[in-house]
Each structure stands twice: as C-alpha cells, then as structure tokens.
Amino acid sequence: MNELTHLKSAGLKSTLPRLKVLSLFESGSERHLSAEDVYKKLLASGDDVGLATVYRVLNQFEQAGLLVKHHFEGDKSVFELNQGDHHDHIVCLQCGRVEEFYDATIEQRQKKAAAERGFELHDHSLYIYANCVKPKCQFRN
Amino acid sequence: MNELTHLKSAGLKSTLPRLKVLSLFESGSERHLSAEDVYKKLLASGDDVGLATVYRVLNQFEQAGLLVKHHFEGDKSVFELNQGDHHDHIVCLQCGRVEEFYDATIEQRQKKAAAERGFELHDHSLYIYANCVKPKCQFRN
DNA sequence: TATGCTAATGCTAATCATTCTCATTTGTAA
DNA sequence: TTACAAATGAGAATGATTAGCATTAGCATA
Structure with a gap:
C-alpha cells in the first residue's frame, strides 16, 4: 500500500502538501518531527507549504491513523509514522x-x-x- | 513541619499569596489543581492574588519539592501536593x-x-x- | 480535454496557557 | 522604625496551535 492508497483510504484527497508531508515521514531520516520541524524541512527542500497547512495535515493524518502524536516534556508535540507496533x-x-x-x-x-x-x-x-x-x-x- | 517551616526551608519568604496557595492544597478538597483552578478558588474565597503570582508560586513550590506538576492530556498542567509517595x-x-x-x-x-x-x-x-x-x-x- | 463543484491551501488574525516587565508593595533583619 | 531586597499585580509579550476567509487545485463528469 503506497502513499496514494493511504490517503485515499483515509478519505483524503491526494494533494501536493499531503504527499510531501507523508513522504517526509516515510523517508525516515528522522522519526519524530514537530509541526515546526516538518515546516522547516519542507521549506529547506524548496517545497513551500503554509505552516497552518502543516498543522492541518498532521492532525488529519493522526485521525486517519497514519501518524501517532506524542507530547514529550516541553510544549510542542511531535508526530511519528504509525507502523502498527505500539511502543x-x-x-x-x-x-x-x-x-x-x-x-x-x-x-x-x-x-x-x-x-x-x-x-x-x-x-x-x-x-x-x-x-x-x-x-x-x-x-x- | 507546618506551612511556614516548609516555605522557610525552601528559602521562600512567608508571604500571603504563598500561604494561601499552600493551604488550598493542604485543605485537600481537590488534589489536582491547575493554575487557573487555584486562581479561581482564591478569588472565590475573597483572597485576590494575581494570576501571574499563582503561576510563579506554583512553579516555585514545584522547584522546592512541595508540589508535583503533571501534564494530563490536553494543554494545561495540574499540580498536586508532594507527599513523598510517587504514583x-x-x-x-x-x-x-x-x-x-x-x-x-x-x-x-x-x-x-x-x-x-x-x-x-x-x-x-x-x-x-x-x-x-x-x-x-x-x-x- | 474542458467545466464545475467541493475540498484544500495559504495567509493573517485569533486563542490559550504561560511568562515577562516593571512600577509598587511587603517581609524581614538590623 | 528603617531600609532593601524580594515579592506582587496588571498588563503586555510569547509561543504553539487553530480559526476565518478568499483563492486555488483535485477530481468526477460531460
């Protein structure tokens, strides 16, 4: 099951920002990323998505079960790919x-x-x- | 060891706001209180301390080991009396x-x-x- | 392939909890 | 009682996250 299928089965249109965010997580360079992290990484690679969109997409992905959200000590939350294995x-x-x-x-x-x-x-x-x-x-x- | 001693040994002056906050927790009506909760309860009982002071005092008490801070799901943190027993x-x-x-x-x-x-x-x-x-x-x- | 509709995006402004600033007040030790 | 540092209060500032809204882009259909 690839990115596109993932999005579809979650009832989400396959849009550019969503594909970029998803593949960022799947590239696996870093497993735990905050909204800010994602935003900066995308900017750095020339893709410019709005910060608000990043927040929206991350939350949608969490609802859809593609990502899991964590609140480590401190204020900001981080997300990681949901690979089915709880830990x-x-x-x-x-x-x-x-x-x-x-x-x-x-x-x-x-x-x-x-x-x-x-x-x-x-x-x-x-x-x-x-x-x-x-x-x-x-x-x- | 009473409130006053507690404060002194933590190197904190014994001020009105601090005594009020501390006795609120020691009265034990509710064990887990947020800064907002404490602020409202004090207002309700006629003692008016500023919200900023409540935040300051709670954090000082945490540093001093009188209170323990928790982050339940959601945004705001809550404090409870530190009675030595971890749980x-x-x-x-x-x-x-x-x-x-x-x-x-x-x-x-x-x-x-x-x-x-x-x-x-x-x-x-x-x-x-x-x-x-x-x-x-x-x-x- | 062109068209139209709805969902998605990208700004910016708004929220919410919490912290900071700073002028004023209050403990406290001499 | 005095003097001084520490504490307070009010409001502004901050930082993360969300909401509002006009514009744009998927996608299904003609």
Whole structure:
C-alpha cells in the first residue's frame, strides 16, 4: 500500500502538501518531527507549504491513523509514522535523542491496574526521561 | 513541619499569596489543581492574588519539592501536593476524574528498560486514559 | 480535454496557557 | 522604625496551535 492508497483510504484527497508531508515521514531520516520541524524541512527542500497547512495535515493524518502524536516534556508535540507496533519512549534530557521500547509486562500491568479500579483502559502514555551516555549522547544537540 | 517551616526551608519568604496557595492544597478538597483552578478558588474565597503570582508560586513550590506538576492530556498542567509517595495516574476521558495508583513491577521494568539501553533513568510520566464506570463516573463533569 | 463543484491551501488574525516587565508593595533583619 | 531586597499585580509579550476567509487545485463528469 503506497502513499496514494493511504490517503485515499483515509478519505483524503491526494494533494501536493499531503504527499510531501507523508513522504517526509516515510523517508525516515528522522522519526519524530514537530509541526515546526516538518515546516522547516519542507521549506529547506524548496517545497513551500503554509505552516497552518502543516498543522492541518498532521492532525488529519493522526485521525486517519497514519501518524501517532506524542507530547514529550516541553510544549510542542511531535508526530511519528504509525507502523502498527505500539511502543513507548525514552527521551534523553540532554540531547533530546528518543529511543523506543516495548515491554509486555508493563502493558499488561497497566491493563490490570485500570481494570482493578473499575476503568476501561482506552489508551496510555508513558515517557521515560533519562540521560543517555557517552558515545550516543550529543549534549544539547 | 507546618506551612511556614516548609516555605522557610525552601528559602521562600512567608508571604500571603504563598500561604494561601499552600493551604488550598493542604485543605485537600481537590488534589489536582491547575493554575487557573487555584486562581479561581482564591478569588472565590475573597483572597485576590494575581494570576501571574499563582503561576510563579506554583512553579516555585514545584522547584522546592512541595508540589508535583503533571501534564494530563490536553494543554494545561495540574499540580498536586508532594507527599513523598510517587504514583501514576488514571484519568477518565469522560468525567475527568483522576485516580492514583502505584505498581512496583511497572516501576522496576522501567528502570530495567532504561538501563538496558544505556540510559540513566531520571524521571518518568505514565498516564492511563480510560473510561470509568457507572457509579463514580459523572459524564462530562 | 474542458467545466464545475467541493475540498484544500495559504495567509493573517485569533486563542490559550504561560511568562515577562516593571512600577509598587511587603517581609524581614538590623 | 528603617531600609532593601524580594515579592506582587496588571498588563503586555510569547509561543504553539487553530480559526476565518478568499483563492486555488483535485477530481468526477460531460
């Protein structure tokens, strides 16, 4: 299933801005991008889409299930391609690097915690804030 | 250790706005309050402090370790008294009710997940979004 | 392939939470 | 009581995100 099909099946017209945003995520240079990031990257590559459009498209893609939105510490939200595999995130407080992880036990205990208290689990967000170490960590970007 | 001592040991002058904010949290009518909430409650009880002061005081209290700040889904942050016991939160998507829980296994697996990937865990945030059921849930407030 | 309609885009202005500025007021230590 | 730094209050400023609206571009049809 390619970009075009993705858009169609989400009931979205295949427009230039949408294709560009989508292929930016699929190019995979960086997995987690904010609206601002996307906007700048597109400008840098000569494609000029409006910032408002970027916001709109990102939200539509999230609704359509093509992207997932996250709120890391701080204010702005970031998006990543939805590849069907749920995972949580570890964020380096110094360099901002993000690593993904999945822990079946944690998932299961959450479900249990909710159930025991009479809640029907809908969703959850788990972010681990940490410091990564020498080779990988590029202090403050 | 009373309010005054708390403030002093945090290097904060004992001022009227600070005492009022602190006792609001200690009165315990509601555990999780946003800056706006605090502001309105103070106004309602005849104490008029500026909104800017509320924000300042809340942040100082957080730095001082008297309060803990959370970012539930949505935009505004909420604060709660820091009683030393770390816990996570389940938030009802319908009525907004918040319940706290602690799961040692989850805590431990998080530490493990970070360590295995070469991170030094500093902090984490875990929110479960769910729907609570009949008796307790007051749909949409 | 040309036409028309609706959805999409791109500005700019508006919102909302939060922070900053700065003149005025208030704790507090001498 | 005095003096001074720290704290407050009001409103302006900020930063991310959204809304409003005139213009443009997909896309289905003739």
